[in-house]
Amino acid sequence: MAHRYLPMTETDQKEMLETIGVQSVDELFSDIPESVRFKGLYNIPEAKSESALLKELKQLASKNSDTESHVSFLGAGIYNHYKPIIVDHVISRSEFYTAYTPYQPEISQGELQAIFEFQTMIAELTGMDLANSSMYDGGTSLAEAGMLAAGHTRRKKLLVSDAIHPEYRDVVATYAYGQSIEVVTVPSKDGVTDIEALKGLLDDQTAAVLVQYPNFFGQIEDIKTIGELTHDVKGLFIVSANPLALGVLTPPGKLGADIVTGDAQPFGIPESFGGPYCGYFATTSKLMRKVPGRLVGETVDHEGRRGYVLTLQAREQHIRREKATSNICSNQALLALAASVAMTALGKQGVQEMAKQNIVKTRFAKNAFENAGFVVPFQGSHFNEIVVKTNKPVSEINNKLLEKGIIGGFDLGRVYPELENHALIAVTELRTKEEIETLVAEMGAYNA
């Protein structure tokens, strides 16, 4: 059949069959045993024209409440941030998005250099020696860090703070099960990792301690102390960090982290209903040869010109097979490019300014909630999220907010039974004073 993606003509087909020396295309499939041959056509919807399909899918998309038509205070790991418009222009250049992994460096210098720049920016923000070319997302990147730690220390226990994103913890648990690694949850107290409880759990079987910075409740953990305690038992210290927050927070690399992971979604990547995002993985030179995934390194060509290649590939699955440091192959390269463009656009000044706006606006929201009579149970330092106690179920309040065009905060009771009737409110630089005041007023009205 003629189709705009299929250039084959009847004449072509005839000539090609002649060259091959067969009578029909069917002959080429004669090696498929008759008994397993699929006959006929798939029972799927008929093809649609470009315009009709676009119309249909636009209608489907319009059934969703998006953050353009609604004001969002929902975060919990994925945030509604300023996305420099230039980001989409760069990643829409099809020399980037229609390329495969840069296996042929001579014709992939653009992608390789862009990744090298991404690695540099992530290393800068995290304060680590090096970063890889990306992971699937913040959750799987954290899990891979845990697996690396277990392999490196030859220990079989991970201590995971319960102030880490619950879905990230679930992913760590799934990976750990595969590797027969024990996962022990470290409780939190007042919205931060309970350091006294941690002390009681650390022992000579601890491969690593995993915390989040800022944590799931938006609070700034005392990672310096936790890192020291971890190193006292010779475990690795793993920090899952929001890279935007690192614009103004002391980087984990300066506070003893051995591995820093996270998601670069705050840098120019849309919420996109869960993905694709951009996991990152940063670590020390000491652990360089154990890093999962791809690394780009600088070198020279025969004429001495600077160039970039995939390097240290002896770690990877296509060389090492079952002995590889990870099974990861495809990663999130295009999103690493998006994040690089956003980090470049923000630059040295912008990343600090944007991070600070998140803190200051969230502080404004916290004061506004407290002034309206709400209890904000966790009083530690926060980044762009706070926990607000409500008198009514959060889901009920959120339904009322939706009627006003507001997407409310995350219902913490869904994953923390002790936090029933607590909302996790995210306030980014995009939220205005007026929007915050409206949220507080509307929530106050339903909360009475």
Add this chain to the structure above:
Amino acid sequence: MLNENQSLIFELSKEGRVGYSLPEIDVPDFDLAELLPEGYVREEAAELPEVSELDIMRHYTALSRRNHGVDSGFYPLGSCTMKYNPKINENVARLSGFANIHPLQDESTVQGAMELLYELQTSLVEITGMDEVTLQPAAGAHGEWTALMMIRAFHEANGEGHRNKVIVPDSAHGTNPASAAVAGFETITVKSNEDGLVDLEDLRRVVGEDTAALMLTNPNTLGLFEENILEMAEIIHSVGGKVYYDGANLNAVMSKARPGDMGFDCVHLNLHKTFTGPHGGGGPGSGPVGVKADLIPFLPKPVLVKKEDGTFHFDYDRPQSIGRVKPYYGNFGINVRAYTYIRTMGPEGLKSVTEYAVLNANYMMRRLEPYFDLPYNRHCKHEFVLSGRRQKKLGVRTLDIAKRLLDFGYHPPTIYFPLNVEEGMMIEPTETESKETLDAFCDVMIQIAKETEENPAIVQEAPHTTVVSRLDETRAARTPVLRYTKVEA
């Protein structure tokens, strides 16, 4: 111009330049020292570039010109299915109702997105012949690991946790054994026979009561259909193991044979290959997993279901689930593109896709056969593997041939893979390429074969026209430089 040194973005930086436009601050300002704990206010700023918006656009435009994509030219990279990436897909994925929705929004506010995912699942169930599909895995290798974790959970639930061996053919992708290892299995390699297919005798020899699964790519990485598939499945099933289909090469069999009808118990697909999610320079992908009924209880959480009232729901009440494999619900943006593609092609279109992909591959194979060794001479499916051993005897290696192709504006085939072919070149044209393109490429391959005989140096020293010549990979690995460091003037 293009082959001059390309500055790093950091080298273009000048203090005081900005490329951003943040909202005005409309709430009371604070000093960060008041709001953050002592010792937690960053002292040294991260050295990100300081450049204007035009600087950024010129920089990345320059980089894009130093990169080859499918839109730049033919890209017959075997097993990667480098077909055309439709532009409507990009528009649909960017619709605000898809791009700007949060994964934790109330289900009632994202029914359109959930409907799309459900319809995609349903289509993939039909295409694979499986009973249920999860869209969560982020890429092929992630899907492999997800399916193997389910197989492990299945055996454990049946009191057969001792099954700790996964069998993979020697021609398998490296991700197969690597994924098995991450899922906690030991790998056993089964040999290929002289026809390039799995050696049944060897398979019978390695199976046993410790067999958890066989992982199989069909057609295999040589582009050959494993015609003894039913017998292989029977060998594995008779000892209680599961048969796993690596869907990397599904482009070869759509509408011709379904994994579910061939005896497979589970399958992963690469939506970024067969279903046109662009490769993005290395990702993102999407690696859905399809399973037969007895593996359904072990699917990763949550499972997307359609309720009786017609609404869609994420079901977390799955007591036997392997758990979460990824935060949220998979690489939605890629799933949107794949769905758009399936709807664009329809049932007849998908059938043509496979027929033309296979026709193109066989045509190229026959045109090139006189000039290169063809280790397995039979109809191929969507790809075929040549050997450069004839050229190697003349001092020209497959790597040289690949580099010479760059001079003609082509991306080379996958080389030195699969491992069981000496000096291998794995060529996959895909169905979106015209006969003219295939002929032009074949003409160049034939010219290179002649150059190898008459003027090998021009091949050995290639490429001659690229922005850099061959790069020193040994130096890159021995003294790794993985980031830019500012040199103080």
